[in-house]
Amino acid sequence: MKLVVLGLSLSSSWGNGHATTYRALLAAFAARGHDILFLERNVPWYASARDLKHPDYCHLAFYEDLDGLSAWRDAIADADAVMVGSYVPDGIAVGSFVQEHARGITAFYDIDTPVTLAALEKGDCAYLSSELIPGYDIYLSFTGGPTLSLLENRYGSPAARSLYCSVDVHAYMPLDVPVRWDLSYLGTYSDDRQPTLERLLIEPARARPDLRFVVAGPQYPDHIVWPDNVERIAHLPPAQHAAFYSASRYTLNVTRADMIASGWSPSVRLFEAAACGTPIISDIWAGIEAMFKPGAEILLAHDGGEVIAALDQDGTRMGEAGRKRVLGAHGAEHRAAELEAYLQEANPRARPVPQPKISETINRTGAHDS
Template identity: 75%
Template structure:
């Protein structure tokens, strides 16, 4: 199929998790035989921090504003499917334009579902509004579970389907490097994540001055009191993620408050770290036990005492390997590309007929029916 994606960013991973998500998914989607165009709003903060210029799996083009986007009307009209992502600048206007211009399937890909729904409930229509949701043929959500029914029942989406984040295992392999840190964390600063980071990393760091910690990610305020044994890395390009995780005895997963409340909202960092076979310590939210088995594939912690106890113990190499096996079995970009294809085909079938009919190899990952339950994951 010919797919057009209008997303927050493909060119720059600076300060966002969208770029790595799109890169892994679209590379795998292209490997299934599809043609992809990614349209990105040209904004100065990403233009100054681009780490992908010419991807080999899709065309990447930029538009300066809505008037400039008009020049892509014919391509959008001729595409088999058009996907608009969350946090796209002027996303409501972009949605109206796409829904008017597209003749194929239209989809909204919400990489921030709980945040989106919280914004809608406050009347904040920064990139999505209730009136455009029914105009999308399918609503693809980073969050599964009961949230999907809410999107359909409350906001009138014709179909809400889970499309969790994933990982490209070739980009996140286990690396044989010296262990530099006992506990690491990779993530952009967020007001609602900071209390958990304080509780599960900074507090244990103060309590265990003989151990080494690191926090990587931009936008942390200057006023944070970092213990002397906590290293800071302002920005870590994706190409360095695997080495970062592999140099950690354990790594920490911290979830935003809206995503904890919704449940079934795994972060892309969770899958990336697990793919590197690094044992993950995570905060607790409903649905995580359906992704990784607690105590065997992941460690769940609610207090600094629990984290400190884990760090005082021996390594958990077997747990890291088990987590990697779980990721390879069901959470790679190839799995998500097959699911995306099934969801778009399902939406097309409801309109007229299937659009994706690739030649499948016997060893290829099977496509699940587009009505599958997210609990099966």
């Protein structure tokens, strides 16, 4: 099928997790035989930090403004499916344009569902309105569980479906690099994540000066006082993520407050770290047990004391178990198959594309564990 995606960014991973999510999903979707056009708003902060200019799995094009989007009217009208993502600049106007001109399936892909719903409740969501939701044939949500019923029953979505983030298992795998840190964290600064980062990483770092810690990601305020044993990396391109996780004895997962409240909202970093075989220490939220088995595939921590206790243990077996879980359920191939099924469900006239089983695809490319 022909798929047009209007997303926040494919070209730049600077300060956002959308790019890596789109890259993994769309590469796997293209591998299933589909044609993809990605339309990205040309904004200065991404234009100056592009780390993917010519993807080999889709056509990437830029538009300057809403008037510039009109040049792509025919492509949108002719597509079998058009997907608009969360946080797209002028997303309400973009969504209205798509719903007016698309003749195929229309979908909203929400990589920030709890944040979106909180903003809708306040009436200040910049990229989606309550009136637009019923006009999308499918609401694809990073959040599952009870939120899907909420989207259908309160907001009138014809079909709300979970499409969790995923990982490119060919790009994220264990690497033979020296171990540099006892505990790492990779994530852009967020006010609502910072207290958890303080509790689960900074406080343990102060308590254990003999251990090594690292926080990678942009936008952290200058006023934060980092312990001497916490290294800072301002930006880490996706190409360096696997080496980063492989150099970590453990890594930390921290979830935004809105996503904890909604539950069932796994971060893409969760799957990327696990794919690298790095044992994960995570904060706690409803639904995480559906992603990984606590105590066997992931460690859940309430406080810094539990983190320190974990760091005094060997997490190798937990890391291996987490990686096995990702290869079996959370690879980009799995999400691409789900996306295809959702679009087929909404458009029964579309012809399915025969494909080998996901496990066969992974095994053939040598990405399985021995």
